[in-house]
Amino acid sequence: MGKATCIKKKNYKIASLFSGCGGMDLGMSGNFVSLGEKYEKLNTEIVYAMDFDKAICDIYDSNFPHPCNLQDICKLKANDIPDHDILAGGFPCQSFSVVAQNPKRLGYKDEKGKLFLEMCRILGQKKPKAFVAENVKGLLSANKGEAFLLIIKEFKHAGYHVKYKVLDASHYGVPQKRERVFIVGFKNKKSYDKFNFPTPVNLEEPVPLSKVLIPETEIGEKFYFSDKAVTGLTRAKHAVSMNKGRAQNINEPCNTVGAHLAKVSLNSTDPVLSINGRYRMFTPREVARIQSFPESFILLGSRTANYKSLGNAVAPVVMWHMTKRILEALED
Secondary structure, three states, X not given: OOOOOOOOOOOEEEEXXXXXXXXXXXXXXXXXXEOOEEEOOOOEEXXXXXXXXXXXXXXXXXXXXXXXXXXXXXXXXHHHOOOOOEEEEOOXXXXXXXXXXXXXXXXXXXXXXXXXXXXXXXXXXXXXXXXXXXXXXXXXXXXXXXXXXXXXXXXXXXXXXEEEEEEEHHHHOOOEOOXXXXXXXXOOHHHHHHOOOOOOOOOOOOOOHHHHOOOHHHOOHHHEOOHHHHHHHHHOOOOOOOOOOEEOOOOOOEOOOOOOHHHOOOOOOOXXXXXXXXXXXXXXXXXXXXXXXXXXXXXXXXXXXXXXXXXXXXXXXXXXXXXXXXXXXXXX
């Protein structure tokens, strides 16, 4: 009998759009530890990344061996992107978020809401084997459902068989209730038929917020709300809606962390902590942990930039599970 041939698995090349600080890219790469769990290196290579915000590109560049190109996607030429197997992108979601009610959600009628078309343009020209896009759950209902139908139609028009599903990060070992819609497309019908969204891993035992909190003795005074702010909340208790001033139950996963945590107040929709009779906001490192970033992830620059980049990021652990399924579907 002849020698057995060792077949090396293909290294799938990934191009990343709207990369932010790199939550999606980290998840698609693997080889990181979150809350004591090791997420293995995947057979992938990031060959391109871009974002339009320099402060956030700086955070990305501190954590990856390849650069995040400072770029306006509307001016990005498809030929400037290296050839790749998978195109990934969490296109801007502010226009579709349920939280963004003032002004009213504009969805695809807003300029930011049209940026998914740039992703479709690049898909149509580069023709990778697959794509994956992520956005807020509110995308499904924006413009009375018209926006999502248009987005799916455009992805199909670019030449892809498309599936979508809402995934909750807390079902995948992430200490956060974060519902996001994931849209996946394949050029090949066989890969499309083979693909299944990842199965929840911890429905019965969600990871509690308590696992990520820094001891109060190590928290700076700047993270606590003033007595005046707390008094104001108490007086307005019956006047505000139930989702205001969300003091978290630390024995459950955290509510969704957003991009505007730098401006969080006790009368906002953002989660806060009430510990030992005092209210405080989360530190950037706690937000990174809530989002499943590893301890080794470098938070560079201002607190505002940290909160913005982390709040907008795709949870790396969820993306790792998604990528495993995409790669399985692409394997011959």
